[in-house]
Amino acid sequence: MWILVALVSAATLALVHLTDKRLLDHHLPSIDTLYAWVAIGLAVYIAGALAIFGVPDDTSLSFILVALASGLALGIGYALLFVALKVDEASRAVAISQIYPIFVALLAVPFLGERLSPFQWASIILVVMGTMMISLPAIPRSRDAFKPTRGVPASVASGLFLAVGFFLAKLALSESSLTTVFIYQQAGTLLAFLPFCRPRVCVQLFRAMRQPSTVGLLLVGEGMLPLVVVVGALLATSLGPVSLVTAFLATTPLFVFMLATLLSQARWHLMEEALSPRALAMKFAAIAMIVAGVSSLGLF
DSSP states (O other): OOHHHHHHHHHHHHHHHHHHHIIIIIOSSHHHHHHHHHHHHHHHHHHHHHHHHHOOSSSHHHHHHHHHHHHHHHHHHHHHHHHHHHEEEEEHHHHHHHHHHHHHHHHHHHHHHOOOOOOHHHHHHHHHHHHHTTTTTOOOTTTTTTOOTTTTHHHHHHHHHHHHHHHHHHHHTTTOOOOHHHHHHHHHHHHHHGGGGGGGHHHHHHHHHHHHHHHHHHHHIIIHHHHOOOOOOHHHHHHEEEEEHHHHHHHHHHHHHHHHHHHHHHHTSSSOOOOOHHHHHHHHHHHHHHHHHHHHHHHO
16 A cells, blocks of 8 residues: 555656746746745645644654654755756756665664665665666766766755655654644745745745746646645655655656656657657666666565
């Protein structure tokens, strides 16, 4: 059950990332305006959850701090990913950020007592190697062939913060219910984006929203779909071992690659991914590694 939930969450997150890339490249004047919109959406999520489930009153201070820290780390991780999306191809930026299963596994084994067999460790490494391969462009005949792109540092830092966020979420879920963790985690994520809700930035955002297409992308791509991602990730984490759940969530680049390649075709031209035979061959090989790794994790 948790495998299916994690994969649905990963596929939905791919749609969110592609929407973010489209918004940053063609609809919004700055990254800050996207941050401000995310903060508004998080405030709506929290208000809705409080209205439905009420204010949690059976939680300890330590739990609250862990859940808030989980959300804050996830917020910083996604904020850094937005930076990478602004300056890199979507498939590359997302893929590099997916190194977080390795960090999660390194934290979960000593601190949560989770045990991984050598075969599972090999599978996790295979998934991560595949996502890293997707991040490489087709190798040109140049001394700059392996020069990192500008988005690489932000993507790597994003993966580290995402790992901390998922790890702390597992700790919080061991003490309280999914809905309670959701409320506090979203409050922590809000703390990461709230500083960007400055009057000048909000004015820029509302001006950009004069375009119906911008409003549609914001409402769906950064309004409805992220809720599916967050709830799915929390549900999968509550049902399965966090080290393996995050490995399945890290298949997001697979879905990003397929959708971005389709949307980069001349017929659509909504994305600007590299479509040369060499680039596609490298990404296809990486996808084969990801699928093999994920299949192995699910079977053993």
